[in-house]
Amino acid sequence: xxxxxxxxxxxxxxxxxxxxxxxxxxxxxxxxxxxxxxxxxxxxxxxxxxxxxxxxxxxxxxxxxxxxxxxxxxxxxxxxxxxxxxxxxxxxxxxxxxxxxxxxxxxxxxxxxxxxxxxxxxxxxxxxxxxxxxxxxxxxxxxxxxxxxxxxxxxxxxxxxxxxxxxxxxxxxxxxxxxxxxxxxxxxxxxxxxxxxxxxxxxxxxxxxxxxxxxxxxxxxxxxxxxxxxxxxxxxxxxxxxxx
Amino acid sequence: xxxxxxxxxxxxxxxxxxxxxxxxxxxxxxxxxxxxxxxxxxxxxxxxxxxxxxxxxxxxxxxxxxxxxxxxxxxxxxxxxxxxxxxxxxxxxxxxxxxxxxxxxxxxxxxxxxxxxxxxxxxxxxxxxxxxxxxxxxxxxxxxxxxxxxxxxxxxxxxxxxxxxxxxxxxxxxxxxxxxxxxxxxxxxxxxxxxxxxxxxxxxxxxxxxxxxxxxxxxxxxxxxxxxxxxxxxxxxxxxxxxx
DNA sequence: CGGCGACACTGCTCTAGATCAGTCCATACT
DNA sequence: AGTATGGACTGATCTAGAGCAGTGTCGCCG
Numbered sequence: 038x039x040x041x042x043x044x045x046x047x048x049x050x051x052x053x054x055x056x057x058x059x060x061x062x063x064x065x066x067x068x069x070x071x072x073x074x075x076x077x078x079x080x081x082x083x084x085x086x087x088x089x090x091x092x093x094x095x096x097x098x099x100x101x102x103x104x105x106x107x108x109x110x111x112x113x114x115x116x117x118x119x120x121x122x123x124x125x126x127x128x129x130x131x132x133x134x135x136x137x138x139x140x141x142x143x144x145x146x147x148x149x150x151x152x153x154x155x156x157x158x159x160x161x162x163x164x165x166x167x168x169x170x171x172x173x174x175x176x177x178x179x180x181x182x183x184x185x186x187x188x189x190x191x192x193x194x195x196x197x198x199x200x201x202x203x204x205x206x207x208x209x210x211x212x213x214x215x216x217x218x219x220x221x222x223x224x225x226x227x228x229x230x231x232x233x234x235x236x237x238x239x240x241x242x243x244x245x246x247x248x249x250x251x252x253x254x255x256x257x258x259x260x261x262x263x264x265x266x267x268x269x270x271x272x273x274x275x276x277x278x279x280x281x
Numbered sequence: 282x283x284x285x286x287x288x289x290x291x292x293x294x295x296x297x298x299x300x301x302x303x304x305x306x307x308x309x310x311x312x313x314x315x316x317x318x319x320x321x322x323x324x325x326x327x328x329x330x331x332x333x334x335x336x337x338x339x340x341x342x343x344x345x346x347x348x349x350x351x352x353x354x355x356x357x358x359x360x361x362x363x364x365x366x367x368x369x370x371x372x373x374x375x376x377x378x379x380x381x382x383x384x385x386x387x388x389x390x391x392x393x394x395x396x397x398x399x400x401x402x403x404x405x406x407x408x409x410x411x412x413x414x415x416x417x418x419x420x421x422x423x424x425x426x427x428x429x430x431x432x433x434x435x436x437x438x439x440x441x442x443x444x445x446x447x448x449x450x451x452x453x454x455x456x457x458x459x460x461x462x463x464x465x466x467x468x469x470x471x472x473x474x475x476x477x478x479x480x481x482x483x484x485x486x487x488x489x490x491x492x493x494x495x496x497x498x499x500x501x502x503x504x505x506x507x508x509x510x511x512x513x514x515x516x517x518x519x520x521x522x523x524x525x
Numbered sequence: 526c527g528g529c530g531a532c533a534c535t536g537c538t539c540t541a542g543a544t545c546a547g548t549c550c551a552t553a554c555t
Numbered sequence: 556a557g558t559a560t561g562g563a564c565t566g567a568t569c570t571a572g573a574g575c576a577g578t579g580t581c582g583c584c585g
Binding site: 219220221231232235236238239 | 531532533534535
Binding site: 431432473474476477480 | 545
């Protein structure tokens with residue numbers, strides 16, 4: 038293993054736990070079995086119990102649920118370094134489905150491998166528990182957003198959060214980031230109609246806060262946007278590992 | 282330690298991992314330092330970084346966030362057996378506050394104790410990771426509810442979910458359960474006004490689906506309610522430990 | 526080339542649920 | 556007994572955002 042090319046997941050976990058060489062090796066080994074998937078392929082079906090998770094190393098995925106009324110609620114987007122379906126390993130059934138938004142690369146991790154790795158390296162377990170907690174914190178923010186924020190603040194918060202996540206794996210900064218999502222994705226994620234998303238994006242663009250266009254998010258007034266969205270980046274910023 | 286009186290947390294974790302005597306002892310030992318708190322005392326303040334979590338052994342707590350507009354969003358309720366502020370141990374800051382709804386008993390767990398326990402008993406770490414995942418799954422359900430369900434289905438789903446959680450620690454069944462929440466709590470949790478909650482509860486009562494009154498939830502037509510709410514108990518029902 | 530599908534964008538109407546402004550009951554306090 | 560106080564409950568009005576029905580504009584493919 039060379040230090041030159043570490044995976045996005047490793048990069049992310051290093052922000053939390055200072056892992057030793059043996060732990061790093063085990064972690065890298067976990068996602069050796071890399072595979073490619075094309076747009077549209079369902080990775081895990083709703084209700085299916087596969088006892089395996091994936092580590093996403095390249096591309097974007099969304100996890101969603103189909104509602105009985107036929108609409109879909111996008112629960113979260115996964116970017117490189119994120120787990121797909123960690124819950125389906127721990128809970129017996131997968132509670133939602135995953136669909137690639139772009140072509141992706143992902144490594145399959147067997148439940149047994151994971152539990153095995155935990156026994157060998159408890160600090161690794163802590164790191165992964167941290168990553169899971171962080172994901173939950175994000176879902177909570179998302180929840181709060183849909184519950185109380187109006188459409189403008191909701192969209193603003195979403196774009197900021199995504200930016201922070203991408204920054205953590207080196208795929209964006211305060212200027213902006215590449216983003217392959219359509220307005221329909223935003224609508225399904227934020228519980229708004231695509232039509233309304235469009236109006237909101239136009240408003241944000243016209244007030245110079247942020248531009249979402251041609252697969253590119255460009256921040257015009259970062260601080261203004263943070264204020265509008267009441268964005269609190271504390272739960273993402275770790276500023277150095279907690280565990281030495 | 283006697284086997285007669287196991288804690289709600291242990292009871293819950295046993296649904297997932299078959300723990301041996303040493304693990305059980307360590308787990309019980311974790312919540313030895315039990316304390317009581319009265320209604321209204323803020324356990325963890327928003328933004329405060331305390332590096333400690335609590336295990337709730339008796340009573341009800343809500344975790345909430347204050348929005349900039351002064352309203353509060355209740356993120357989740359904790360019932361006996363739940364962790365309070367596990368995230369504030371792992372992330373550096375606590376991202377929301379906790380407030381007892383009833384008088385409670387809780388045991389403080391130092392971050393170091395927890396990480397220590399993980400090293401000694403990796404299977405315990407897995408069990409706690411499971412509990413955290415399950416909590417996340419619930420928050421996700423909650424999120425989906427607020428995003429897409431109408432007020433009636435939202436309330437119905439909430440009452441069903443709470444019932445399932447309580448059943449897991451032996452505090453409720455398909456007939457109903459004791460519930461100290463006010464209509465204002467429901468409103469703050471579900472992103473509806475108290476006024477509207479009241480109307481919805483009346484509707485649910487008048488159609489004979491469920492009664493929420495005098496601190497008691499009574500299911501009238503459990504299956505009808507499940508249908509209305511599109512409630513999927515799969516992520517709570519484990520039907521026996523996954524890990525032997 | 527023309528046709529088709531995906532996505533962006535617009536104006537209009539309509540409804541779910543918020544907000545306001547109360548009443549009615551308990552229980553607790555003095 | 557007299558008065559706060561907190562919760563349940565109601566009707567009238569207001570509004571954000573959905574739903575509908577469309578136009579405009581790419582890029583692709585036969």
